[in-house]
Amino acid sequence: MSVVFKPDETFRGEFTYSNSVAAIRRFPLPFAEDNYMYSVNIEPHAPGPKGSVTEFAFDVDEHYVAECKERALVLAAEPLRYQALPHMMSSQWDCLELVMESLSHDYPQLFSLERRSNAWHWINRPLGLDQRFTFGDVASLPCEPLDYATRQAQGDFVVMDQRDGDLWAEAGMVTTQADWSMDFDLGMTFREWHGPVPLAHEMQVFDRALKFLLNLRLGAPVRRLNWTMTVHPRLDTSPENYPKWGQDRARVTAKDAGDLVHLRVELQGLWRLPRSNAIVFGIRCYLISVRELATVPKWARRVHRVLKGLHPALVDYKGLTRYRDAVVEWLAPFDDGAPTTPGAGPE
Amino acid sequence: MSGGQTIEVVVKAIEQVTPLIKHFQLASPRGEALPAFSGGSHVIVVMRGEARVHRNPYSLLSAPQNLDSYEIAVRRMDESRGGSHFMHDRLRVGSQLEIAHPVNLFGLDKIARKHLMIAGGIGITPFLAQLEDLHGGLVPYELHYSVRSAEHAAFLARLQAREQEHVHIYYDSENQVIDFEGLLSKQPLGTHVYVCGPAGFIGRVLDAARGCGWSPSHVHWEQFSAPPTGDVFQVQLARSMKKIVVPQDSTLLEAIEAAGVDVPYLCRGGVCGFCQSKVIECDGELLHYDHFLSDAEKAGGKTIMPCVSRARANHLVLDL
Known part of the structure; x- marks a missing residue:
C-alpha cells in the first residue's frame, strides 16, 4: 500500500483531521461482540493481513506526517512530555534500533537505515531527515535516542525496566494519551501506574498481565486493543491540559454527537528489548468520528449496542458520563436490531 | 515451538577449558549477526539425539556487544540425563544446533549502587x-x-x-x-x-x-541443575487426549513434548513459572521440585511445573 500523507490536517484549533474511506475500512474496531468488558486480551503481535494496521510492527498511515508535527508542537510547549531516568539509556538505544529497523524494513520507500558497525545512517523521507550517528553515543544525535526515534513514530512509548519482580515505567514519550501523564507516572510500578483503572484490579487483570509480561520473550512481541472516546479528534488529551479539553465533554448534543465524538482506539504493542532486558510499551492511537464509523452498517449497530450496555463504572472511568447518551441517541437510527456477524471486521 | 522461534546455529569452535568443561562458540550458518542480549541471559539449546530431544539451558558468557557468535560453557555431568554428554561427545566443529532466543532471568539491577x-x-x-x-x-x-x-x-x-x-x-x-x-x-x-x-x-x-x-x-x-530423575509414572493429557509414560530419566515436560504436545516454557529449571500446568486429577502425590509455586500452592495439588516436577500416582490427569 502506498501511503498518501495528509500533512496539513490538525488535531487542535480547527480540527481538520479526518479519515479517508480506506482508513475507515482498516480502522481497528476493538469490539468483536455487541458488548464489552475487560479481559486479558493479549495476543502475539504477529503480522496481520496485508493492508491492516497489524501488517507491520509499527503502522505508518495517512496521518503520519501530521501526527509527527502535532508531537513536535506538544513537546515545544511542554518538554516534560518526554522523560527518561538515567539508568534507562541502554533501553533507549534498544528502542531506537527497534523503531528504525522496523520502519526501514517494512517501508523501504519511506525510510532507510544503513549500519556499518556502530556508524549508522538514517533517512526519513516523509519528514525530510538525514542523520548520521554513532550507535551508543548520545552526543552524535540532536537529542536522546528515545526522544529522537519516537519523534518520528506515531503513538506513545513507555519503557519499563524489569527488576524486583515488577515493571517500572521509567522512560517515555507521551503526547497522544487518553488523560494520563508520564510526568506523574514516571518511576511507578505496573500496578501503581494502573491504579486508577476500575474493576480490573478486582478481576486480577493486572496481576495476570504482569506475570505474563515479566516472561515476555525476545522476538515474540504481543499486542492488545484498548479504547475510550474523545470529543474532537484531539490527540493530546493530557491531564496537564484538562482545562483546554475537559469542558468539550459538556457541549455534545444528540444532534452533533456524530461529528464531535470520536472513538479512540489504542493498539498497544509490547516488545522485550535485547540489551537492556526492559520492555517497551507502544500505545498507538487511532481516532474515528462516530459519523465515519456509521458509514459501516455493522459497526454502527455494534457501537450503538456496546455503548448502550456499557458498565457504569467504565462509563465513568472512560470519561463518557456527560455524552454517552447523546452518542447512543445519534446512533439509534442506524440500529435496526438485525444481528451482527461475529468478529470486529467491517462485514 | 513453545520456546518461541528458534535460531539455527553452527558450532564454530570447541575448546576443552578444564578437565570437565567444554567451551563452545556458536554462530549463524550464514554469518549473520545473532540477536542482541543482556548479561545474565541464557539460551535453550535443542539437541536432537537419536533416542530423544534434549533441551538444556546454558548461560551466554560472551560479550553482549559481540553478536558474531554466542559462547557457552558446558560442564560434563556425572549423572547426565544425556544433554551434557551430547554436547561433550557428539558435537564437532560444523555441527548444526537450534537455540531459542536469549532469555534473561538473572539480570543486573540497573539502579544498584x-x-x-x-x-x-x-x-x-x-x-x-x-x-x-x-x-x-x-x-x-x-x-x-x-x-x-x-x-x-x-x-x-x-x-x-x-x-x-x-x-x-x-x-x-x-x-x-x-x-x-x-x-x-x-x-x-x-x-x-x-x-x-x-x-x-x-x-x-x-x-x-x-x-x-x-x-x-x-x-x-x-541455578541450572539437571531436573531430578525419579520413578516411572503415567499421565493423561485431557485436552489432547493422550496417555503418556514418563521414563525415569526424562522430565514430565520432555515426555509431553515427545508425545507431540506443545507446552510454553522459558527456563526449564522450575523458576520462571511459564510452563505451569493445571492438575485435573491426581490420586497420589505430586513431587514438586520447583522454586516458583508457593508452599500453599504445592500443598493444594492443583498445579504443577512439568519442567522439573514429577508425581507418584496411578492416575494423574493434566489440563493439556
Missing part, C-alpha cells in the same frame, strides 16, 4: 557476560569465584587479564573458602548480591544474606 557477584564452579558463566556490561562503567562491582583448583577454574586467564582488581578467586584445593557472612555484612547500602553455582552453594549465600538482614529484593540467584 554496587554489584556483588558470587560464583561457584560452572556458575561463573553468566557473570562473564555481565562483567562485559559493567566494565568501564561507574557502578562498583566485585566478583568472588570459588572453584575446586586452578586446573578446574574456567576462564581464569580471561578474568585475570581484564578484571584483576575486581576478581577474588578461592581454591578448594588450598582450603580457601568465601566467608559469606563476612562478605555480606560489610557491603555499602544499595548493594545487590548475585549468586550462581551448585544448589548447596546458593543455599549458603541465601542463608547468610537472610542472617545479615538483606532485603530479598537485593538478593538474586540462578
Whole structure:
C-alpha cells in the first residue's frame, strides 16, 4: 500500500483531521461482540493481513506526517512530555534500533537505515531527515535516542525496566494519551501506574498481565486493543491540559454527537528489548468520528449496542458520563436490531 | 515451538577449558549477526539425539556487544540425563544446533549502587557476560569465584587479564573458602548480591544474606541443575487426549513434548513459572521440585511445573 500523507490536517484549533474511506475500512474496531468488558486480551503481535494496521510492527498511515508535527508542537510547549531516568539509556538505544529497523524494513520507500558497525545512517523521507550517528553515543544525535526515534513514530512509548519482580515505567514519550501523564507516572510500578483503572484490579487483570509480561520473550512481541472516546479528534488529551479539553465533554448534543465524538482506539504493542532486558510499551492511537464509523452498517449497530450496555463504572472511568447518551441517541437510527456477524471486521 | 522461534546455529569452535568443561562458540550458518542480549541471559539449546530431544539451558558468557557468535560453557555431568554428554561427545566443529532466543532471568539491577557477584564452579558463566556490561562503567562491582583448583577454574586467564582488581578467586584445593557472612555484612547500602553455582552453594549465600538482614529484593540467584530423575509414572493429557509414560530419566515436560504436545516454557529449571500446568486429577502425590509455586500452592495439588516436577500416582490427569 502506498501511503498518501495528509500533512496539513490538525488535531487542535480547527480540527481538520479526518479519515479517508480506506482508513475507515482498516480502522481497528476493538469490539468483536455487541458488548464489552475487560479481559486479558493479549495476543502475539504477529503480522496481520496485508493492508491492516497489524501488517507491520509499527503502522505508518495517512496521518503520519501530521501526527509527527502535532508531537513536535506538544513537546515545544511542554518538554516534560518526554522523560527518561538515567539508568534507562541502554533501553533507549534498544528502542531506537527497534523503531528504525522496523520502519526501514517494512517501508523501504519511506525510510532507510544503513549500519556499518556502530556508524549508522538514517533517512526519513516523509519528514525530510538525514542523520548520521554513532550507535551508543548520545552526543552524535540532536537529542536522546528515545526522544529522537519516537519523534518520528506515531503513538506513545513507555519503557519499563524489569527488576524486583515488577515493571517500572521509567522512560517515555507521551503526547497522544487518553488523560494520563508520564510526568506523574514516571518511576511507578505496573500496578501503581494502573491504579486508577476500575474493576480490573478486582478481576486480577493486572496481576495476570504482569506475570505474563515479566516472561515476555525476545522476538515474540504481543499486542492488545484498548479504547475510550474523545470529543474532537484531539490527540493530546493530557491531564496537564484538562482545562483546554475537559469542558468539550459538556457541549455534545444528540444532534452533533456524530461529528464531535470520536472513538479512540489504542493498539498497544509490547516488545522485550535485547540489551537492556526492559520492555517497551507502544500505545498507538487511532481516532474515528462516530459519523465515519456509521458509514459501516455493522459497526454502527455494534457501537450503538456496546455503548448502550456499557458498565457504569467504565462509563465513568472512560470519561463518557456527560455524552454517552447523546452518542447512543445519534446512533439509534442506524440500529435496526438485525444481528451482527461475529468478529470486529467491517462485514 | 513453545520456546518461541528458534535460531539455527553452527558450532564454530570447541575448546576443552578444564578437565570437565567444554567451551563452545556458536554462530549463524550464514554469518549473520545473532540477536542482541543482556548479561545474565541464557539460551535453550535443542539437541536432537537419536533416542530423544534434549533441551538444556546454558548461560551466554560472551560479550553482549559481540553478536558474531554466542559462547557457552558446558560442564560434563556425572549423572547426565544425556544433554551434557551430547554436547561433550557428539558435537564437532560444523555441527548444526537450534537455540531459542536469549532469555534473561538473572539480570543486573540497573539502579544498584554496587554489584556483588558470587560464583561457584560452572556458575561463573553468566557473570562473564555481565562483567562485559559493567566494565568501564561507574557502578562498583566485585566478583568472588570459588572453584575446586586452578586446573578446574574456567576462564581464569580471561578474568585475570581484564578484571584483576575486581576478581577474588578461592581454591578448594588450598582450603580457601568465601566467608559469606563476612562478605555480606560489610557491603555499602544499595548493594545487590548475585549468586550462581551448585544448589548447596546458593543455599549458603541465601542463608547468610537472610542472617545479615538483606532485603530479598537485593538478593538474586540462578541455578541450572539437571531436573531430578525419579520413578516411572503415567499421565493423561485431557485436552489432547493422550496417555503418556514418563521414563525415569526424562522430565514430565520432555515426555509431553515427545508425545507431540506443545507446552510454553522459558527456563526449564522450575523458576520462571511459564510452563505451569493445571492438575485435573491426581490420586497420589505430586513431587514438586520447583522454586516458583508457593508452599500453599504445592500443598493444594492443583498445579504443577512439568519442567522439573514429577508425581507418584496411578492416575494423574493434566489440563493439556
